[in-house]
Amino acid sequence: MIANRRPTITASPHLATALAAAIVALAATPAAAYAGPGAGLSMIGSLIALVGAVLAGIFGFIWFPVKRLLKRRKAAAEPVIAETPAETPAKPAADTGTGTQP
Numbered sequence: 031m032i033a034n035r036r037p038t039i040t041a042s043p044h045l046a047t048a049l050a051a052a053i054v055a056l057a058a059t060p061a062a063a064y065a066g067p068g069a070g071l072s073m074i075g076s077l078i079a080l081v082g083a084v085l086a087g088i089f090g091f092i093w094f095p096v097k098r099l100l101k102r103r104k105a106a107a108e109p110v111i112a113e114t115p116a117e118t119p120a121k122p123a124a125d126t127g128t129g130t131q132p
Contacts, residue, residue, distance in 0.1 A: 065073065
């Protein structure tokens with residue numbers, strides 16, 4: 031028998047983080063700030079670059095392994111036709127006509 035065992039709280043740490051984020055978002059007051067056209071276009075350009083970089087990274091992680099897999103399948107499907115040098119018979123040298131006849 032275990033004596034003096036305390037009950038444990040099994041709340042998820044993600045729940046605590048979400049609750050803290052909700053409290054901060056609800057407690058925020060509106061900012062009276064102005065983002066001019068230059069700053070606005072810079073923010074939009076940065077957001078587009080960030081999204082493009084994330085998509086390029088995802089594309090790279092997905093496409094290149096798929097490309098390698100397709101290359102292996104294609105190589106396995108094609109029969110090997112090339113002969114090794116040991117299997118090819120030796121050809122006699124052709125007479126060029128420059129040598130002397132006995």
